[in-house]
Amino acid sequence: xxxxxxxxxxxxxxxxxxxxxxxxxxxxxxxxxxxxxxxxxxxxxxxxxxxxxxxxxxxxxxxxxxxxxxxxxxxxxxxxxxxxxxxxxxxxxxxxxxxxxxxxxxxxxxxxxxxxxxxxxxxxxxxxxxxxxxxxxxxxxxxxxxxxxxxxxxxxxxxxxxxxxxxxxxxxxxxxxxxxxxxxxxxxxxxxxxxxxxxxxxxxxxxxxxxxxxxxxxxxxxxxxxxxxxxxxxxxxxxxxxxxxxxxxxxxxxxxxxxxxxxxxxxxxxxxxxxxxxxxxxxxxxxxxxxxxxxxxxxxxxxxxxxxxxxxxxxxxxxxxxxxxxxxxxxxxxxxxxxxxxxxxxxxxxxxxxxxxxxxxxxxxxxxxxxxxxxxxxxxxxxxxxxxxxxxxxxxxxxxxxxxxxxxxxxxxxxxxxxxxxxxxxxxxxxxxxxxxxxxxxxxxxxxxxxxxxxxxxxxxxxxxxxxxxxxxxxxxxxxxxxxxxxxxxxxxxxxxxxxxxxxxxxxxxxxxxxxxxxxxxxxxxxxxxxxxxxxxxxxxxxxxxxxxxxxxxxxxxxxxxxxxxxxxxxxxxxxxxxxxxxxxxxxxxxxxxxxxxxxxxxxxxxxxxx
Numbered sequence: 348x349x350x351x352x353x354x355x356x357x358x359x360x361x362x363x364x365x366x367x368x369x370x371x372x373x374x375x376x377x378x379x380x381x382x383x384x385x386x387x388x389x390x391x392x393x394x395x396x397x398x399x400x401x402x403x404x405x406x407x408x409x410x411x412x413x414x415x416x417x418x419x420x421x422x423x424x425x426x427x428x429x430x431x432x433x434x435x436x437x438x439x440x441x442x443x444x445x446x447x448x449x450x451x452x453x454x455x456x457x458x459x460x461x462x463x464x465x466x467x468x469x470x471x472x473x474x475x476x477x478x479x480x481x482x483x484x485x486x487x488x489x490x491x492x493x494x495x496x497x498x499x500x501x502x503x504x505x506x507x508x509x510x511x512x513x514x515x516x517x518x519x520x521x522x523x524x525x526x527x528x529x530x531x532x533x534x535x536x537x538x539x540x541x542x543x544x545x546x547x548x549x550x551x552x553x554x555x556x557x558x559x560x561x562x563x564x565x566x567x568x569x570x571x572x573x574x575x576x577x578x579x580x581x582x583x584x585x586x587x588x589x590x591x592x593x594x595x596x597x598x599x600x601x602x603x604x605x606x607x608x609x610x611x612x613x614x615x616x617x618x619x620x621x622x623x624x625x626x627x628x629x630x631x632x633x634x635x636x637x638x639x640x641x642x643x644x645x646x647x648x649x650x651x652x653x654x655x656x657x658x659x660x661x662x663x664x665x666x667x668x669x670x671x672x673x674x675x676x677x678x679x680x681x682x683x684x685x686x687x688x689x690x691x692x693x694x695x696x697x698x699x700x701x702x703x704x705x706x707x708x709x710x711x712x713x714x715x716x717x718x719x720x721x722x723x724x725x726x727x728x729x730x731x732x733x734x735x736x737x738x739x740x741x742x743x744x745x746x747x748x749x750x751x752x753x754x755x756x757x758x759x760x761x762x763x764x765x766x767x768x769x770x771x772x773x774x775x776x777x778x779x780x781x782x783x784x785x786x787x788x789x790x791x792x793x794x795x796x797x798x799x800x801x802x803x804x805x806x807x808x809x810x811x812x813x814x815x816x817x818x819x820x821x822x823x824x825x826x827x828x829x830x831x832x833x834x835x836x837x838x839x840x841x842x843x844x845x846x847x848x849x850x851x852x853x854x855x856x857x858x859x860x861x862x863x864x865x866x867x868x869x870x871x872x873x874x875x876x877x878x879x880x881x882x883x884x885x886x887x888x889x890x891x892x893x894x895x896x897x898x899x900x901x902x903x904x905x906x907x908x909x910x911x912x913x914x915x916x917x918x919x920x921x922x923x924x925x926x927x928x929x930x931x932x933x934x935x936x937x938x939x940x941x942x943x944x945x946x947x948x949x950x951x952x953x954x955x956x957x958x
Contacts, residue, residue, distance in 0.1 A: 349374060349375045349417060349418060349419050349420050349432070349444075349445070349446040349540070350367075350368060350371025350372065350373075350374035350375055350417065350418040350446070350539075350540050351371070351415070351416075351417055351444055351445075351446055351506055351508060351527070351538065351539060351540045352364050352367030352368055352371060352415065352416045352417075352537075352538065352539045352540075352544045353414065353415035353416070353444075353508045353518050353520065353537070353538035353539070354367075354412075354413065354414055354415075354535070354536070354537055354538070355412070355413045355516070355517075355518050355535065355536050355563055355564065355565050356412060356532065356534060356535025356536065356565050357412060357534055357535060357565065358412065358535065359409075359410065359411070359412065360383055360384075360411050360412055360413055360414030361381070361383060361409040361410070361411070361414060363414075363537070363544070363548070364381055364383075364414050364415065364416040365381070365397065365400075365401060365416065366544065366547075367416065367537075367539060367543075367544025367545075368381075368397045368400075368416045368417075368418045368544075369397050370543040370544045371418055371539065371540055371541070371543060371544060372396065372397050372418050372947065373600075373746050373747070373748055373946070373947065374418065374420065374446075374540060374541075375418050375419050375420025375421075376395075376396045376397070376418060376419075376420070376947050377394065377395075377419045377420055377421045377426035378392065378393060378394040378395060378418075378419045378421075378426050378427070378428070378430065378431035378432075379392065379393060379395070379396070379397045379399070379400040379416070379417065379418045379419065379431065380392025380393065380400065380416065380417050380419075380431045380432050380433050380444075381400070381404075381409075381414060381415065381416040381417075381433070382414060382415050382416075382433045382442045382444075382510050383408075383409060383410070383411040383413070383414040384411045384412075384413040384414060384510060384515045385408065385410045385411035386515075387512065388439075388442060388510060388512050388515075389407070389408055389409075389411070390433055390435065390442060391403060391404045391407060392428060392431035392432065392433065393428060393431065394426050394427050394428050394430075394431060395426075396947075397418055412565075413510070413515065413516065413518065414510075415433065415442075415444050415508045415510060415518065415538070416444070417431075417432035417433060417444035417445075419431060419432060422448055422471070423448070423452070423469060423470045423471045423472075424468055424469030424470045425469070429467060429468050429469075430468045430469055430470050432444045432445060432470075432472060433510075434467075434468060434470060434472050434473040434476055435473075435476065436476050436477055436479070436480035437464055437465060437477060437480060438480065439512075440480070440511060440512050440513060441476050441479060441480055441490075441509060441510070441511050441512075442476070442509070442510045442511075443472060443475060443476040443479075443507055443508070443509050443510075444472075444507065444508050445471075445472040445475065445505055445506070445507045446505070446506040446507075446525045446526075446540060447503060447504035447505035447506060447507075447523075447524060447525040448471060448503045448504055448505075449471040449472070449474060449475055449501050449502070449503045449505065450502045450503035451501060451502040451503065452471035452474040452475070452501075452503075455474050455475075455478055455500070455501070456474045459474065459477050459478060459481055462481065464477045464480075464481065471503075475497065475501060475505075475507070476509070478497045478500065478501070479493050479494055479497045479509070480493075482496050482497055490509070490511050490513070490514055490519065491519065491560075491562055494509060494519050494521065494560065495560060495571075495573060495575060498521055498523070498560070498573055499573060503523075503524075504523060504524030504525050504703060505521065505522065505523055505524070505525055506520075506521070506522040506523075506525035506526060506527040506540065506555075507519075507520065507521050507522075508520045508538055516564055516565060517562060517563065517564050518536075518538065518563045519560065519561070519562055519563070520538050520555065520560070520561040520563060521555075521559065521560040521561070521573075522555045522556070522557060522559065523557045523558055523573075524557060524703060524706070525540075525701070525703075526540055526541060526554075526699075526701045526728065526729060527539075527540065527554075527555040528540070528541060528542055528545065528552050528553065528554055528555065528727075529552060529553045529555060529561060529563070529568070529580075530542075530545035530548060530549045530551065530552050531549060531551040531552065531553060531568070531582060532548055532549045532551075534565055534566050535548075535565060536563045536565070536568060537549065538561075538563070541699075541725070542585050543744060543746075545585075546585055550584050550585040551582050551583070551584060551585075552582070552583050552584075552585055552727075553568075553570075553580040553581065553582055553583070554583065554727045554728075554732075555570070556578075556732075557729075558572055558573040558574075559571070559572055559573070559578055560572075560573060568580070583726075583727055586726065598939075599747065599935075599939075599945050599946050600745075600746040600747040600946045601747035601749060601751060601839070601935055601945045601946055602935060602945075603747075604745055604746070604747050604751045604752045605751045605752070605798070605928070605931050605932060605935065606798060607743070607752050608751070608752045608755050608791075608794050608798075608928065609791035609792070609794045609795050609798075610791070611740075611741070611742040611743060611752045611755070611756050612755060612756065612759050612790060612791050612794065612924070613791045614741040614742070614743070614756075615740055615741055615742070615756050615759040615760055615763070616759065616763065616787070616788065617741075619763055620763065620784050620787060620788060621784070622781060622784040622785040622787075622788045623781070624781075625777050625778075625780035625781035625784060626770070626780075626784075627763055627766050627767040627770055627784065628767075629738055629763060629764065629767050631736055631737050631738045631739070632720055632736045632737065632738060632764070632767070634736065635692075635718060635720075635735075635736055636771050638692070638718065639668075639692070639768050639771045639772065640771055640772055641690070642670065642690055642691065642692050643671070643688070643690040643691060644670060644671040644672065644673065644690075644691055644692075645664060645670050645671070645672045645673075645691070645692050645693075645694060646672075646673045646674075646675060646685075646687065646691055646692075646693045646694070646712070646717070647660055647661065647672060647673070647674045647675065647693075647694045647695075647696065648675050648676075648677040648680050648693060648694070648695050648696070648705055648708045648709070648712070649674075649676075649677060649695065649696035649697065649702075649705060650676060650677050650678060650697075650702055650704055650705060651750075651834070652698075652750040652753070652754050652831060652834065653696040653697055653698060653702075653705075653750075653754075653757060654674065654676060654677075654696075655754065655827045655830050655831040655834070656696055656722075656754055656757035656758050656761060656827075657674040657694070657696055657761075658674050658826070658827035658830070659758050659761065659824055659827045659828075659923045660672070660674075660694070660758075660761035660762075660764070660765065661673075661674050662823060662824040662827075662920070663761060663762055663765035663824070663920055664761075664764070664765045664768060666765075666920060667765045667766055667768065667769040667774065667775055667920070668765055668768035668769040668771075668772055668774055668775075669769075669772070669774045670768060670772075675708075676704075677695070677702065677704040677705040677707070677708040678704040680708045680711070681704060681707045681708045681711050685711070685712075685715075687711075687712050687715035687716070687717045688715065688716060688717070689716035689717065689718075691712075691717045691718070692717065692718045692719075692720060693708075693709070693712040693717045693718070693719050693720070694719075694720045694721075694722060694761075694764075695708070695709050695719060695720070695721050695722070695730055695734060696722045696723075696757055696761075697721075697722075697723055697728075697730050698723070698724045698725070698740075698742075698745060698750060698753040698757070699723075699724070699725055699728060700721070700723035700724070700725045700728025700729055700730040700731055701725075701728055701729050701730070702730070705730065706729055706730060706733065709721075709730065709733055709734065710733070713733075718735050718736070719733070719734040719735045719736075719737075720734060720735070720736055720737050720738070720764075721733075721734030721736075721737030721738075722737060722738055722740065722757055722760055722761065722764075723737065723739060723740065724739065724740045724741070724742050724743075724745070724753055724756065724757075726739060738760050738763070738764065739760075740753065740756035740757055740759070740760050741756070742756035746946065747945065747946045748838070748946060748947055748948055748951050749835055749838045749839050749934075749945070749948065749951075751835075751931050754831060754927065755794075755924055755927060755928075758923050758924055758927075759790075759924065762787065762920065762921070762924075763787075765920075766780065766783060766784070766787075782918075783918060783920070786917060786918050786921065787921065790917070790921055790924055790925075793914075793915040793917060793921075793925055794924065794925065794928055796914075796915050797914050797915070797925055797928040797929060798928060798932075800912050800913065800914075800928075800929050800932065801932055803912065804912060804929050804932040804933050804936060805932070805936045807894060807910045807912070807933065808932075808933055808936035808937045808940060809936075809940060810910075811865055811937055812937055812940045812941050814842055814863070814865055815842065815843060815863075816842070816843045816844070816859065816863075816864060816865075817833065817836055817842055817843070817844035817845075817864075817865050817866075817867060818833075818844070818845055818847065818852075818856060818859065818860070818864060818865070818866045818867070818891075819832045819833040819836075819844060819845065819846040819847070819866075819867045819868075819869075819930075820846075820847055820848075820849040820852060820866060820867070820868045820869065820879075820882060821846070821848070821849060821868070821869035821926075822848060822849045822850065822869070822875035822878060822879055822882075823873065823874065823875050823919070823922075824919070824920065824922055824923050825849075825869035825871070825873075825875070825879075825922060825923075825926065826846070826847075826848045826849075827923065828869050828922070828923050828926045828927055828930070829846035829847065829848075829849075829867070829869055830846035831846070831927060831930070832844075832846065832867060832927070832930035832933075832934070833845055833846035834846070835930060835931055835934035836933070836934040836937065836938075838934075838948050838951065839934055839935070839938040839943055839945045839948050840934060840937045840938035840941055840943055841941075841943065841948075841949070842937070849868065849869075849875075849878070849879055849882040850878065850882070852882060852885065852886075853885065857885065857889065860886055860889040860890075860891040861889065861890055861891070862890040862891070862892070863892075864891050864892065865891075865892045865894060866886045866891045866892065866893050866894070867894045867895075867896070867930070867933070868882065868883055868886070868893055868894070868895045868896070868908070869896050869922075869926050870883065870895040870896060870897050870901075870904045870908075871896060871897060871898045871914065871922055871925075871926060872897075872898040872901065872916065873919040873922060874919060880903060880904065880907070883895065883904065883907050883908065884907065887907055892909050892910075893907065893908040893909050893910070894908065894909065894910045894911075894912070894933075895907075895908035895910070895911045895912070896911075896912050896914060896926050896929055896930070897911050897912070897913055897914070898913070898914065898915075898916050899913045899914065899915050899916055900913075900916075901913070912929045912933075914926060914928070914929065
């Protein structure tokens with residue numbers, strides 16, 4: 348959830364760290380801080396965004412070739428200067444930055460307090476650095492061993508970097524359940540929560556595994572397990588390009604990423620579909636092709652927007668492959684005793700590949716014998732590594748906290764998986780395969796047409812900047828689109844919004860409808876079209892304001908709705924890919940007009956790596 352960056356080498360550390368913190372700010376932006384080693388250890392930290400830290404340090408000593416920085420999303424302790432990272436030991440000899448949660452910090456803090464330790468913050472992180480200090484004082488061991496012993500005592504998730512005045516030429520990094528990547532340069536190393544701060548300097552990275560500790564000097568890297576066994580790291584080459592991390596002339600990353608969807612969807616499909624042959628090839632799950640013919644069911648686990656993508660997949664897989672599908676919130680799945688067997692396939696969906704609840708749910712499903720397919724965007728992330736097989740979305744980095752292109756990329760991959768399963772199970776004719784794949788191949792062009800509605804959507808958005816509530820309605824696969832549209836609006840504009848199956852409106856939500864209630868209806872021409880028209884009439888009879896997403900050329904809905912947004916006609920299973928785009932634009936423009944920070948909405952972070 349928080350962003351970590353570290354450097355040791357021959358360059359000035361400050362410019363690398365501060366630029367890295369800006370790149371990682373989407374992971375958390377409640378407060379920020381740095382520690383720099385220049386003969387002594389200089390620590391600066393400030394509540395607020397990274398820019399506040401820059402202002403605070405304007406006239407301070409920022410020299411040093413070793414340093415670390417942190418941008419925070421608050422868990423333990425409110426955002427404040429004193430709760431900002433880095434935190435120090437009681438004697439100010441050690442400093443730590445941390446992403447994650449130390450679950451047993453309360454009992455550890457109580458024990459340390461009884462031994463005379465005094466704490467300056469409300470955080471769990473400060474407890475860990477005091478524990479390391481305490482072990483060193485008690486055992487007289489070196490820092491490396493004290494860190495290892497301390498990590499054996501903590502329960503929870505962590506990615507940490509530690510600096511010591513006594514070891515000015517070394518950084519110690521470790522991870523369990525929270526991501527950490529080490530960039531390998533020439534006589535220099537970089538540490539970060541993800542690759543975005545590193546790509547400018549090196550493409551060679553090591554993904555630290557759970558329960559590994561890295562001891563990093565300018566010209567030396569040693570990785571050991573928490574059990575003190577030396578590990579042989581594997582160096583990956585990043586495919587990420589620096590320009591992917593820039594706004595490219597757009598006002599916000601979110602808008603850029605909305606407009607990148609034709610490209611990101613093409614990248615999802617590249618090398619995977621052959622329309623003329625009616626063939627889908629998914630190398631990542633190919634070895635399980637036979638198993639797909641005999642499975643009992645599929646269980647999809649995800650959180651947030653990824654859960655909405657899973658709901659879309661439920662419609663697609665059951666329609667195409669005739670396999671029963673259940674979609675579960677990963678956060679709920681892990682806290683009950685789900686009935687899972689070796690005949691089940693569990694599909695875990697996560698943009699970052701580091702979502703804590705989803706990872707825990709995967710481990711539970713694996714214990715029960717299920718086969719795990721991961722659907723993830725970030726190459727080398729934890730979920731692809733702990734899954735049996737899977738498919739990358741290849742959407743490219745998504746910096747905006749509210750997911751846009753990641754959602755449509757997930758839906759694209761899940762569509763491919765549904766068709767692939769149908770292909771393996773023989774539940775779809777060859778002529779239908781050719782027809783579907785030909786249309787899917789053309790979806791990027793149709794999304795480009797959807798993007799042409801931007802100015803029209805912007806004009807509609809201007810009418811609703813003072814609205815306090817929204818209702819989103821859809822039927823069939825339009826229902827998860829309605830859920831996603833409502834989520835986008837509430838995430839970035841702070842307007843209360845709910846998504847509902849259109850048929851459920853009269854079972855409660857209809858009581859909310861009056862002349863001040865905007866109702867967004869997914870009203871494209873599909874098998875539920877006539878039913879949706881009835882739902883619109885019900886809204887209008889109660890003076891509700893209807894904004895309808897309609898198929899190009901529709902006249903019936905236009906006569907009833909207050910506002911309409913046209914999207915191209917397409918097969919019903921591709922509706923979610925097209926109808927989502929104008930809803931993203933609507934949310935974006937309303938939020939911008941309300942003066943909201945669309946890239947960094949309050950209280951949110953991009954990757955939820957803690958419970």
